[in-house]
Amino acid sequence: MTDTPLPDVAPKPDRYIGMRHIIATLLFLATTVSYGTRVSMSVTIVAMTSSNSTSTNNFPVFDWNRSTQDMILSSFFWGYIVLQVPAGMIAGRFGAKYLLFFSMASTGIINLLLPLAATAQGSMAVVACRVGMGLTQGLLYPSLHGALGQWVPEEERSRLGTFVYSGAQFGTIVELLISGVLSDSAWGWPSVFYVAGIACLGWSILWLLIGDSTPGTSRWITKEERKYIETNAGSSELGHGSMPTPWLSILTSLPFWAILLAHCGQNLGFWTLLSEMPSYMNHVLNVNIKENGNLSSLPYIAMLILSFIFSWIADFLVNRRIISLVTSRRIFNSIALWGPAVALIGLSYLPPGHLTLAVVLLTVTVGLNGAHYSGFMMSHIDLSPNYASTMMGLTNGAGAIFSLLAPFTVSIFVSDETQASEWRKVFFISASFYFLTNLFYVLFITADIQSWNEPKHSEPIEDGVKKEKSVKEPKRKKINVTTSVNGEAKF
16 A cells, blocks of 8 residues: 555446547548648649649659659658647647648648749749648658647557558548549649648638647537546646646656657658669569559558557557557557568568569568557657657657768669669668667656656745656656546556
8 A cells, every 4th residue: 555545546437438539530630631742742743743643744844863853852851840849839839720730731731832833933933832841741740749748648649649650641642542543643743742732721610620739628528528538648737738848857868769760760760671682683683663653552541450459469468458558659669660671681681573472571571660650750759648749859850861961872782773682781780779679668658757848847945945846747657547448447
C-alpha cells in the first residue's frame, strides 16, 4: 500500500465510437491529404514536361531539364525543416487546433495557386510554391503529436497513433493512382493541384467545426469520455498556454536521444529504400519497377497493411499484460529498423534479372518498416504527453535532414550506377544506421512518463525562498492502471 491516495481513473465509456475516434479520423485524413500533396508533383511533373501527354494540347508544357526538375522535387524539404521546432513549441503551449487549420488551409491555397504561378513565372515560381508548402506542412507532424498526446489514452495509443500516421501511406497510394489519371484527363495537369487544394480547404473547414486541441475544449465530447481520456492519457491542461518548455530536461534525457536517433536512422534508411532502390534495381538488377504503377505502389500497400497489424498486436500484448509497454516499443522498433537492415543487405547481393524476388524483398522490407509507428513514434507521447509536440518537432526536423542525405550518399559513393559493389557501400551505410540507432533505442528507451512532463507552479515565498511545486497528474507507471474488457479499472 502507498501513503498517497490513488487517483480516480475512469473506466472506458460504453460507446464504441467516441469523440477521440472522430478526432483520430480527422487527423488521419489530414495526413492523407497532406502526403498526397507532397507526392503529387513526382507524378505530375512528367505531364508538365512531356510533349507526348494526351492532355497537353490545351495546357502549357515546360522545357525543364533534369536538374530543374530535381530542384522542384526537393524544394519541398527546404521549407519543411525550418518550422519543425517552432511548431512543436506553439502546439505544446497553445494547442494544435488552429495550427493544424493554418497548415492545411495554407497548403490548399498554395496548391490552387501553383498552376497559375507555373504558367506565369515558370520553374522558380513552382519552387517558391513548393518551399511554401514545405513551410506550412512543417507545422503538421508536431501538431498531430500534440493532439494525440491530449486525445489518446495509453491503452489505445499504438492503434490510434498508427491509424493517424498511416495516412502517409494511404495518401501516397491514392495520389499515385489518381495523379496520372487526372493529368491525362480533359482537365490536364492543373487538375491535380486543384483537387488537392480543394481537399485541403474542405478538411480545414471540417476541422474548424469539429476538431479541438484537447477533450476539455471540445463541445461534442461526453463527460464520461472526457474523464476517461484525461485520467488515462497522462496529459494536463493546467496552465496549458503558459507552461515553459523544460529544454534542459529534454535535451539531457537519454530516452529522448534514443527517440531522436531512431527517427534519424529510420528516415535515412527509409528514403534510401524508396528513392534510390528503384535506380539500383533498374541499373544493376535490370528490373524497372517504375514502369509498372502497380508494382510501384506495392511497398506502400504492404506498409499500410502491416502497420495496422503491428499496432493491434502491440496494444493486445500490452493491454493483456503479456509484455510491458517498453518491451513492446523495443520489439516493434526492432522489427521496423533491424528487419529492413537485413533485407537491404540481402537485396544488394541479389543476382540480376530476378524481378519477382526483387519486388517481394522490397515490398517486405518497406512493409516491416510500418512497425515503427508502434515503436519510437509513440515514445514521444509515452515520455511526455504535454511536450510530445515539442519533441516531435525536434526529432522530425533532425529526421528530415537525414532524409535529404540519402541521395547525397549515392552521389558520393556511386560513380558507376551499373556496379553492384559501389551500391553496396550505400546500402551498408543505411543498414549500419538502422542497426546502431535502434540499438541505442533498445538500450535507453523507457515508457515512464518523465518528471518534467508536469508543469510547475510557484508557492508563496517562505523565509525569503520562492518554492516550486509540481502539479501532480495521474502517473501511468506508478499505479499501472489498465481497463478490463468489462470496463472496470484495474490497479
